[in-house]
Amino acid sequence: MRPSQRRPDELRPLRFTRGFTRHAEGSVLVECGDTRVLCTASVEARVPPFLKGQGKGWITAEYGMLPRATDQRTQREATKGKQGGRTLEIQRLIGRSLRAAVDLRALGERSITLDCDVLQADGGTRTASITGAWVALRDAVDGLLARGELASSPIHSQVAAVSVGIYNGVPVLDLDYAEDSAAETDMNLIMDGEGRFIEVQGTAEGAPFSREELDALLALGAAGIRQIQTAQRAALGQ
Amino acid sequence: MRPSQRRPDELRPLRFTRGFTRHAEGSVLVECGDTRVLCTASVEARVPPFLKGQGKGWITAEYGMLPRATDQRTQREATKGKQGGRTLEIQRLIGRSLRAAVDLRALGERSITLDCDVLQADGGTRTASITGAWVALRDAVDGLLARGELASSPIHSQVAAVSVGIYNGVPVLDLDYAEDSAAETDMNLIMDGEGRFIEVQGTAEGAPFSREELDALLALGAAGIRQIQTAQRAALGQ
Amino acid sequence: MRPSQRRPDELRPLRFTRGFTRHAEGSVLVECGDTRVLCTASVEARVPPFLKGQGKGWITAEYGMLPRATDQRTQREATKGKQGGRTLEIQRLIGRSLRAAVDLRALGERSITLDCDVLQADGGTRTASITGAWVALRDAVDGLLARGELASSPIHSQVAAVSVGIYNGVPVLDLDYAEDSAAETDMNLIMDGEGRFIEVQGTAEGAPFSREELDALLALGAAGIRQIQTAQRAALGQ
Amino acid sequence: MRPSQRRPDELRPLRFTRGFTRHAEGSVLVECGDTRVLCTASVEARVPPFLKGQGKGWITAEYGMLPRATDQRTQREATKGKQGGRTLEIQRLIGRSLRAAVDLRALGERSITLDCDVLQADGGTRTASITGAWVALRDAVDGLLARGELASSPIHSQVAAVSVGIYNGVPVLDLDYAEDSAAETDMNLIMDGEGRFIEVQGTAEGAPFSREELDALLALGAAGIRQIQTAQRAALGQ
Amino acid sequence: MRPSQRRPDELRPLRFTRGFTRHAEGSVLVECGDTRVLCTASVEARVPPFLKGQGKGWITAEYGMLPRATDQRTQREATKGKQGGRTLEIQRLIGRSLRAAVDLRALGERSITLDCDVLQADGGTRTASITGAWVALRDAVDGLLARGELASSPIHSQVAAVSVGIYNGVPVLDLDYAEDSAAETDMNLIMDGEGRFIEVQGTAEGAPFSREELDALLALGAAGIRQIQTAQRAALGQ
Amino acid sequence: MRPSQRRPDELRPLRFTRGFTRHAEGSVLVECGDTRVLCTASVEARVPPFLKGQGKGWITAEYGMLPRATDQRTQREATKGKQGGRTLEIQRLIGRSLRAAVDLRALGERSITLDCDVLQADGGTRTASITGAWVALRDAVDGLLARGELASSPIHSQVAAVSVGIYNGVPVLDLDYAEDSAAETDMNLIMDGEGRFIEVQGTAEGAPFSREELDALLALGAAGIRQIQTAQRAALGQ
Secondary structure, eight states, X not given: OOXXXXXXXXXXXXXXXXXXXXXXXXXXXXXXXXXXXXXXEEEESOOOGGGTTSSOOEEEEEEEEXXXXXXXXXXXXXXXXXXXXXHHHHHHHHHHHHHTTBOHHHHOSOEEEEEEEEEEOSSOHHHHHHHHHHHHHHHHHHHHHHTTSOSSOOBOSOEEEEEEEEETTEEEESOOHHHHTTOSEEEEEEEETTSOEEEXXXXXXXXXXXXXXHHHHHHHHHHHHHHHHHHHHHHTTO | OOTTOOOTTOOOOEEEEETSSSSSSEEEEEEETTEEEEEEEEEESOOOGGGTTSSOOEEEEEEEEOTTSSSSOOOXXXXXXXXXXXXXXXXXXXXXXXXXXXXXXXXXXXXXEEEEEEEEOSSOHHHHHHHHHHHHHHHHHHHHHHTTSOSSOOBOSOEEEEEEEEETTEEEESOOHHXXXXXXXXXXXXXXXXXXXXXXXXXXXXXXXOHHHHXXXXXXXXXXXXXXXHHHHHHTTO | OOTTOOOTTXXXXXXXXXXXXXSSSEEEEEEETTEEXXXXXXXXXXXXXXXXXXXXXXXXXXXXXXXXXXXXXXXXXXXXXXXXXXXXXXXXXXHHHHHTTBOHHHHOSOEEEEEEEEEEOSSOHHHHHHHHHHHHHHHHHHHHHHTTXXXXXXXXXXXXXXXXXXXTTEEEESOOHHHHTTOSEEEEEEEXXXXXXXXXXXXXXXXXXXXXXXXXXHHHHHXXXXXXXHHHHHHTTO | OOTTOXXXXXXXXXXXXXXXXXXXXXXXXXXXXXXXEEEEEEEESOOOGGGTTSSOOEEEEEEEEXXXXXXXXXXXXXXXXXXXXXHHHHHHHHHHHHHTTBOHHHHOSOEEEEEEEEEEXXXXXXXXXXXXXXXXHHHHHHHHHHTTSOSSOOBOSXXXXXXEEXXXXXXXXXXXXXXXXXXXXXXXXXXXXXXXXXXXXXXXXXXXXXXXXXXXXXXXXXXXXXXXXXXXXXXXXX | OOTTOOOTTOOOOEEEEETSSSSSSEEEEXXXXXXXXXXXXXXXXXXXXXXXXXXOOEEEEEEEEOTTSSSSOOOOHHHXXXXXHHHHHHHHXXXXXXXXXXXXXXXXXXXXXXXXXXXXXXSOHXXXXXXXXXXXXXXXXXXXXXXXXOSSOOBOSOEEEEEEEXXXXXXXXXXXXXXXXXXXXXXXXXXXXXXXXXXXXXXXXXXXXXXXXXXXXXXXXXXXXXXXXXXXXXXXXX | OOTTOOOTTOOOOEEEEETSSSSSSEEEEEEETTEEEEEEEEEESOXXXXXTTSSOOXXXXXXXXXXXXXXXXXXXXXXXXXXXXXXXXXXXXXXXXXXXXXXXXXXXXXXXXXXXXXXXXXXXXXXXXXXXXXHHHHHHHHHHHHTTSOSSOXXXXXXXXXXXXXXXXXXXXXXXXXXXXXXXXXXXXXXXXXXXXXXXXXXXXXXXXXXXXXXXXXXXXXXXXXXXXXXXXXXXXX
């Protein structure tokens, strides 16, 4: 039995609030149960030095957690003087996943920065960030299209993410914090709209996992991602 | 005429959402017009090294701004590797102002950290932070009282803050960003529930100001703070 | 009774030594009683990036304290790897106050950096820094005029600063360390040559202060600043 | 055809030099083709603060690359003042993978740090690091057993890693730099001696990958890891 | 001919002002021509962690230069966020040289920190720092003796330093900045009261130097140091 | 008797392995007994900002130690976030010494960086680094000559270094760690091919040293350097 009483293959309630703040070109509050992440997309008419003059754009991401997004207050990374390894790992993952969905040449010499800031954490903040950031990215690009700054969309696929894991010996979908901290195995799946994998990251937190367990987790995650992608499209009014 | 069409002595709509997030002992979203700050109060059963063993508690504050809280994206302080001078100045001010309202000995060997994170900025983020943090502090202390961890409240006064300034030659209350960036003089007032000053910070951004202008600003601010304090009490159900 | 036996409205002996070091365009040792600050003005023929190509100059300040300027040795900020919040706050204040006295366009594309280094501290180092830095700035600008690099002075007003506070219930002028560390209220006033305010920063260290107390402090400070400005002009041989 | 003329399922020559340096409790130079990593295991009789007094040990890892391990000189992280995101990600992965093989309670209150320093890079440095670090860890633990500091080995399984990827549309094993930088998909597999997964990390560098491709890569990697584990045991004289 | 018209073996005027600032246990302004360094000695009743509980004391030094001690303003190390290589090298040299003169066991569990801050630079700041710091150290230790905190002096020898170099092909003593920046060879000598060497640091800035040149420099420096040591003793009233 | 049974004037076995790694333009593993340093020379077609457009090149060095090069593991400087004073001092010395051997104008607008990374330490790492770096520099320059990028060699002299010291009252050559950590006096000599001094750095670790001792050390070191230079030339096939 899951702590949340959910069935093994049941997602948490998923909600997108577009336009959550007013300055960003895309601003989406994504809520997966009690996990709430504010994803903003900021468009800037310049690219990092390594891309200058190549006629290509760039998609990057930054991730942060408010100090009291968690049960125990965590130290603010700005006061520590650096981002931790976990933060860097997550923001590299978000950026990489969204770049997989965008034709950077079609974007032109522009950067879009996805800032994913966790207001409240209950497990799955990295997958929620990716899921929400894709919607914010869409809003930012739709704005560029609407203003005529782009003639066609450089986004060629849909991106969503979910976690799966083995909890009390049972493969379960979309782990919350109570499950995540006790899971034997934890896997994050990121997939495109055609059901192909953009990223697979499975970790044996406790005991190593067999090929059979891996297969069960992949199937569970793929089914969950299909539901999430339906919700993303609904949020965008499609 | 003010850009927002407000009268010179008119506050922006002020709203407090208590319990905005679930982990913190106090969690208040304060909105002053389009400025929105999440103020959380975190109680910890320890004090900084310089206070160890003195039977006293501590109140401190940290301030941050999400990168896209502003019209142009600002660099995340965690990636820069340090908090800027403005941030340090503001968080020192918030902490100092709230300590003025608390009997640290009556608090016992506890720390309460007020995290003020700006989700959306439109001028007056430091005064909104102080105003909201006081409500979050009350919620955290009320929790300690309710759980019997404290017998009586160590908070002996109410704290609220507002900005006043001279805009187009006219003293105005509660400046938004459009006014703030064009004001000749900018003043932040922090007052207690008895109408006394906790902090007065006036700066001639453009031209120096006369004693008469200072008097006008002080009067305008004191009237505004009385309204804000009424709203704080209403939010707390008093 | 003040620890120094001074009357409530009595300044400490104030002394300016111009040309204290030989390399800087302006170099003034200012002594307010036992507080001694070396203020140097350095002229450079370039401006910060954000001002490039605008035909305007820049005035900025840096503040430091020698490790043993104080009774207890303080850690050197260069070894800590960063300037503390207090340092940043003070140097921002010095720079802002002096910019209020200068027509940056008339200065041309030049920077003047005021370095205020405290050799010995006994309270009031930030106000002494401002008072001394203005004299150093004058010397640097007079040099530019003498060498024909500027046709007329971009300095349009005189700037001086003093602290006032409530000590043992009595408003007093120009607090030394013994008073400062015990004061209920501490206020720094920065005024121009016409008696107008450039900056007012009042803080309730202990108890909040009333409007009557504020008025008394403002009057005491204004009178003190008039004496300081007379001393500044005398030091410059006017 | 692979640039190295290898068959798709062919590993690069793999060599372990134990006792490569003399100070460390375990010191192994691992060579996978032209990739050479020095893995040292350092035993210390203390644990990190978060484990103090729990009767458990700790395994951790650090990763570095000599500035000219690569074709173009990279900036030394010690002069940059911080480890980059890639470095942190890799060393977290190495530490996590080896902890999966060790009973930390049986290790007692000891730390073993695995330093993996790349002397020469030609792709696959993170998997070579894990493979080599496990051998160094064995040597360090065997020393503890030989000196009677441990009665039985806390290492309960064998750990090895390999990369697989899709290069020119073909799944290949153990990518070198030429393949790695051109691969569409890159996957790192870490497995135990029973053929179970400790970590699976697959990334679509170019195009997303299908379930069929994922299955092919998993099979290819599992076969490669069996060979690597045979070589590890041979190096240890088993 | 030397720029300063001095004979090759002529020191610059040397002056010690003891008690230059009032807080430090030793405070000496040393002036070697236009080079002026404030050397303070701070006594603290604790030792660094690596010496705890060994019944020994510690002598250490820190070195700094005010930004405008030099002809061109240099960036403040506190704003750069770290001490440069030159600074670290000099402060390590000062500390090491003074430790050579002190019986650390006889000092007891105390630290004495020598802060050497250059107010004005004209070459030879590191040797002036050592020369002045020894006088400040004596004053600090004499205070400990006078207050009965030490029964006998732990200082067993006198320490002084001077620079010598080859300028325009001629060995010269006590180089000023004009000579230093043009010298082919630059050597710093640190000697004790018995004419023995504590440190010899010779560098070929331009052309390598022969054994004969080295001998000439050593003789010139030894003679200079005897004069400096006489001046040190005179300053201390001996 | 020396711990290593060597005669006082006996060097440790010295070995150079050229082409130790394959990417760098020069790559030399130098072994002095148990001290092993990998010295790579990296040629880049650019110069630091302060040399831009002057038609001159630059030679610089960086030094590092692997964490377990030493008997006790030392903290990695990349994780500390800065290079220590000892590291900076050594790399400044290496760079300065090699620049003394090169006509920077004849090098053209190129930088050569010598990275000296200690794989195993047993005393004398800085002198071994200089000795090995000169061989690596030669290999890099020979490559430029061979590829026709330079018409004639900018290296005008040979550079080698050795340590000498007073151990148990006896002057000895080429100290290993056991001697170095117990020596009364420690001196590093760096000389050119004509037997002239590039750098002399002598430090009284324990007791100050006399002129006679200094002379003995200089003679011992000069004889050792002649042998080392013979070995350098042999390694280069001359």
